[in-house]
Amino acid sequence: MAARARRRGGGRRQVSASIRHRLEYAAVLGIRALARTLPRRVSLAAGGALGALFHRLHGARRELAVANLRAAFPARTEADCRDVLRATFAQLGRHVVDFLCFDAMRLEQMLPLVEIEGAEHVRRATARGRGVMYFAGHFGSWELQIMVHALRFQPIVMVARTLDNPLLEGLIERIRTRVGTRVLPRQGALRELLRELRRGGSVGMMIDQHIQDRSAVDVDFFGRPASTTSAIASLALHTGAAIVPVFALPLPGNRYRLIYEAPITLPDAGDPDAVRICTQRCTDLLERYVRRDPHLWLWMHRRWRAPAPAARSGSATVSG
Numbered sequence: 187m188a189a190r191a192r193r194r195g196g197g198r199r200q201v202s203a204s205i206r207h208r209l210e211y212a213a214v215l216g217i218r219a220l221a222r223t224l225p226r227r228v229s230l231a232a233g234g235a236l237g238a239l240f241h242r243l244h245g246a247r248r249e250l251a252v253a254n255l256r257a258a259f260p261a262r263t264e265a266d267c268r269d270v271l272r273a274t275f276a277q278l279g280r281h282v283v284d285f286l287c288f289d290a291m292r293l294e295q296m297l298p299l300v301e302i303e304g305a306e307h308v309r310r311a312t313a314r315g316r317g318v319m320y321f322a323g324h325f326g327s328w329e330l331q332i333m334v335h336a337l338r339f340q341p342i343v344m345v346a347r348t349l350d351n352p353l354l355e356g357l358i359e360r361i362r363t364r365v366g367t368r369v370l371p372r373q374g375a376l377r378e379l380l381r382e383l384r385r386g387g388s389v390g391m392m393i394d395q396h397i398q399d400r401s402a403v404d405v406d407f408f409g410r411p412a413s414t415t416s417a418i419a420s421l422a423l424h425t426g427a428a429i430v431p432v433f434a435l436p437l438p439g440n441r442y443r444l445i446y447e448a449p450i451t452l453p454d455a456g457d458p459d460a461v462r463i464c465t466q467r468c469t470d471l472l473e474r475y476v477r478r479d480p481h482l483w484l485w486m487h488r489r490w491r492a493p494a495p496a497a498r499s500g501s502a503t504v505s506g
């Protein structure tokens with residue numbers, strides 16, 4: 187009887203999740219449809235207002251973000267941190283609305299909205315013929331940088347966490363892939379990334395999400411240990427691929443600046459601490475950007491948690 191009750195409970199939860207997913211999907215489609223009927227300037231302003239609404243409604247995430255901000259910037263007052271967070275939610279709302287409208291925008295309309303800085307780093311890294319790894323964080327307009335890079339240079343193979351809502355996951359993937367980008371789930375992605383790099387292609391990953399995995403490595407992020415993917419460093423050290431940081435910043439006039447930084451200097455592959463050193467260098471650069479414009483980063487994520495299992499290797503296994 188207990189097993190039957192558990193099955194019934196599991197079935198009810200599945201139905202409840204399915205209904206919630208459909209409601210979320212319908213809400214997003216409604217927002218997208220409305221945004222498309224408005225001038226872009228107005229739709230982005232509405233996105234900022236939507237972000238402000240979510241700031242008011244999501245109390246748990248709001249307080250987590252305030253705690254993260256206060257820990258990262260101990261000299262700031264709580265009131266100052268809350269001001270930063272309000273700007274964060276507004277920026278996130280604008281980013282989401284713009285992203286939802288990307289698939290209705292003609293590709294030739296997108297490039298004039300973006301100024302590119304550091305294109306020479308892309309050209310030089312690509313010319314080496316050993317593949318290029320691009321890393322970013324959930325900072326600024328990160329979805330835009332994926333699409334503009336594909337239009338301006340070449341499509342990439344990117345790794346992304348699969349959303350819990352399969353309907354929204356499908357929508358987001360359709361928008362991302364319309365420019366030729368390939369999206370891989372985290373599980374089992376390493377081998378395909380290795381193949382792409384050996385073909386001289388480009389891959390992309392985020393480095394600012396907590397990784398609860400034995401291959402993760404702890405690095406310093408705002409003075410606190412943060413469990414971070416080791417895949418970028420492991421692949422680069424294994425293949426010799428360049429690691430090029432990329433950031434997309436919003437500009438006045440609803441435009442953007444896409445910045446490619448110089449490739450990260452790789453440590454000696456023979457150093458037993460090479461993966462951690464390389465990952466720390468990537469993280470240090472991300473922190474520099476976040477410190478300069480803290481409202482552009484997603485403080486709502488539980489970035490700092492208990493360390494990952496002590497038995498982890500601190501290095502993603504790369505073979506082949």
